[in-house]
Amino acid sequence: MKKTLAMMTVLLLAGTLLSGCGKKAVEETAAVPADTQGTTQAETExxxxxxxxxxxxxxxxxxxxxxxxxxxxxxxxxxxxxxxxxxxxxxxxxxxxxxxxxxxxxxxxxxxxxxxxxxxxxxxxxxxxxxxxxxxxxxxxxxxxxxxxxxxxxxxxxxxxxxxxxxxxxxxxTPLMFVNTDMLEAAGLDPKGPENWDELTHYAEVMAAQGKDALCFPIVNEWYFEAFLGQAGGTIFNKEENGFDFNNEAGESVLNYWRDLQKTGGVNILFGSDSSNMSKAEFASQNCAMLFASVADINYFLDVAKDNGFNCATAFLPGNKTFAIPxxxxxxxxxxxxxxxxxxxxxxxxxxxxxxxxxxxxxxxxxxxxxxxxxxxxxxxxxxxxxxxxxxxxxxxxxxILARPISKQGPEVHKAIKDMVTEFLMDENVSAKEVLDKTEKQCLEILNE
Structure with missing residues (x-):
């Protein structure tokens, strides 16, 4: 007699995943095709x-x-x-x-x-x-x-x-903001961390005046630019993925904002393949009060905080026109x-x-x-x-959540975005419009290969 595998796995239905935080979501989620939403018993034999x-x-x-x-x-x-x-x-x-x-x-x-x-x-x-x-x-x-x-x-x-x-x-x-609440409290700042771009600038200025960095984060890929771009109302690819939506006011606002953050002296943006490890070391050594990193690092940072005697919390990435998260x-x-x-x-x-x-x-x-x-x-x-x-x-x-592109050219485009951010933040003589124009042209060439 032939043996068959039991094929019915029951996933419990639950209520809504999120209770919401009173902030408008970015409407970027894809619709689920109706033909996979449910089937009749006859169809599921x-x-x-x-x-x-x-x-x-x-x-x-x-x-x-x-x-x-x-x-x-x-x-x-x-x-x-x-x-x-x-x-x-x-x-x-x-x-x-x-x-x-x-x-x-x-x-x-x-x-x-x-x-x-x-x-x-x-x-x-x-x-x-x-x-x-x-x-x-x-x-x-x-x-x-x-x-x-x-x-x-x-x-x-x-x-x-x-x-x-x-x-x-x-x-x-998803990316998260990790927060050394002890450092923020000692600086007279709200330990919950900044909720928006203006508050992040304030935190950077206050910490810089005390000889500390408020924030450090690595430019190891396009992730954080994608997040801030979404917060400003843009996306790297357009919805059809046959063009782009970053060479505009939203893209300029992100680049110029990051350059302004650097100028406060209270934000350390790190570059290179080892920048992620470098930023983790800065946070562990309490040289910066906040850090952008992956949710996959939560257990690591909780252990680091325990070993180094400080309290670690997490928070949303600071928002702008809205919150957005890749x-x-x-x-x-x-x-x-x-x-x-x-x-x-x-x-x-x-x-x-x-x-x-x-x-x-x-x-x-x-x-x-x-x-x-x-x-x-x-x-x-x-x-x-x-x-x-x-x-x-x-x-x-x-x-x-921001929907991520599924274009086969995505990895090349993302590398071009990372290189653009690096060039702009390391050369104060280049304008945001210049690097955006150049990068969009490069990305269109990649898309049309």
Whole structure:
């Protein structure tokens, strides 16, 4: 008798993810196609999940990026899944950075040796889908009546490509502002941190007068420019992703504001490939009171604060016309060249790892935001947020998500943006309009290649 895998994973429906903070959200989230919102019972009849393997387990590879807590979490999740059932064996395999896992997956796919399931950095979801590497998940969603409404809407913006579902959110991040509340209080400033650009300027001036930096942040990529640009009403790509929306008043306002911040003497903007580590060291040494960094660093900074004897809180990035926040991290994809057995095994693992228990474990262990509403609203996460409110700030900030581009030219465009910011802030003789004009021309050339 053929054995089939149980294909019905129930995700608990919950209320609204966010209670709101009285600030207008940026309307950049993508609509979820209606044909994946729900299906009738007739449409969700489960077909055989795997062929008869004579009692042998279906063995699949799961490739992931990053080590430390992230690697530890992925390895542990694979181990727990393998212990939870006796039909599938998931082999978790560390592949390096996001760039590493991307390039290795592409090469392995070309050679017919790609993993069945892998982490896919959000900006690369479009490239992998359009090149045929990732599998359209729409039929699996419909077959099992899988509830997509339980996912945070903003985090689903990088799951759809050309109206089809290719990925589900997994370990997702946003930038946060980390705050040394002791330093701010000693300077006579509100320990909650600045809420807007004007207040950030005030904090910088006050701290500079006391010989300290109010803020430091690294220009290691386009992330913070993208956030501030969204706060000023612009975006890097236009909505159609066939042009750009940064060479305008919004783009000029961000660049000129950052230059003005530098001139206060109370903001340290760092450049280069090691700028992220440098900024962390500055914060740990209490040379700056605030820091822009990823939500994935929460556990690290809480440990640093404890070891160095200060209190660390988190806050939204300061807003302007509105609040706006880009996301990072990775989604999960299933590769398209696998057998029916491997595909269904990968789908079972994907569904399992996104259940509440696993989502909660991953969030608490890594700092990444929980991707489902029911996980956020669970008693376990509520208790965790009560104990460590620093984690809750990232979840509250999700209502202001900016959709990330899925254009295959995205990485090149983002590098050009980073180079533009670096040039402008390191050469006071160049104007914002000059670098914006030059960079837009360069980006249009990239787009039309």
């Amino acid at each position: 489960t077909v055989a999940a795997a062929a008869d393997t004579g009692g042998e387990k279906v063995k699949i590879e799961f490739w992931y990026a990053w080590g430390d807590k992230i690697g530890e979490t992925n390895e542990e999740l694979a181990r727990r899944f393998n212990e939870s059932q006796d039909k599938i064996e998931v082999v978790a395999s560390y592949q390096g950075s996001y760039d590493d896992v991307q390039s290795k997956t592409q090469a392995a796919f070309a050679a017919g040796e790609a993993p069945a399931i892998t982490m896919n950095e959000t900006a690369s979801v479009g490239t992998f889908a359009r090149s045929g590497i990732s599998r359209d998940l729409t039929d699996l969603i419909a077959r099992d009546g899988y509830d997509l409404n339980n996912f945070n809407t903003g985090l689903m913006t990088n799951s759809y490509v050309d109206g089809k579902l290719y990925a589900l959110p997994y370990m997702r991040s 996301t990072g991290g990775a989604n999960l994809i299933i590769t398209s060249n696998k057998s029916e057995e491997e595909t269904n095994a990968a789908w079972e693992f994907m569904k399992w790892v996104l259940e509440d228990e696993q989502t909660i474990y991953a969030s608490q262990n890594t700092g990444y935001v929980p991707v489902t509403n029911s996980a956020v609203e669970s008693d376990a996460m509520k208790a965790f947020y009560a104990e460590k409110p620093q984690f809750k700030v990232a979840v509250d900030q999700l209502q202001y």
